[in-house]
Amino acid sequence: MELEQAIIVRADLHMGKGKIAAQAAHASIEAMLKADKSDVEEWRASGMKKVVLKVSSKKELLELFERLKKKFPVALIKDAGRTQVEPGEATCIGIGPVEEKEIDLFVKDLKLL
């Protein structure tokens, strides 16, 4: 068993590297705070494996969020809109940490960011 966190970012917003990093960090923290505490401990101790994936539309992100949230600790991040994107725009989701094989069933068709 290996735990990982998945972060899924909208590529269609064409955010810069720093913006993506800030949004992904936000997703990572919020998902972690929703996850099972003992899973988080184990995940941190084993190096906090993360995979960062992309989708190409808001629709794709929101549909994925709806499916994932039935099964996993998931956080949908909406930007404060200070820079680059509109206020309240959904930018990314964070999932887990959860068992890698379980999450793979949902995200295996997504490409790495």
Added chain:
Amino acid sequence: MELEQAIIVRADLHMGKGKIAAQAAHASIEAMLKADKSDVEEWRASGMKKVVLKVSSKKELLELFERLKKKFPVALIKDAGRTQVEPGEATCIGIGPVEEKEIDLFVKDLKLL
């Protein structure tokens, strides 16, 4: 008073967007876990402001880390080295959340990533 977290990334490693996002998320979590708990609560409630900055060498990153760690909750992230960079390579640092004005004194000369 406004709290923010700063994430400082090495630009000289030429990491891809997804790699940067994963390293920044790692830094963000580890710095948050070292920070004052009431500061973290306040920072989360007010939108988790983050600024993502860059340095151009390992030397610059490590010198900054040494200076910052005397004053702030700071995490130095070393990559597991599965992809793109050497195992154990220092990739970024996370600071705080801390008072924005205090951190600005240390990072005001750095450019946004």
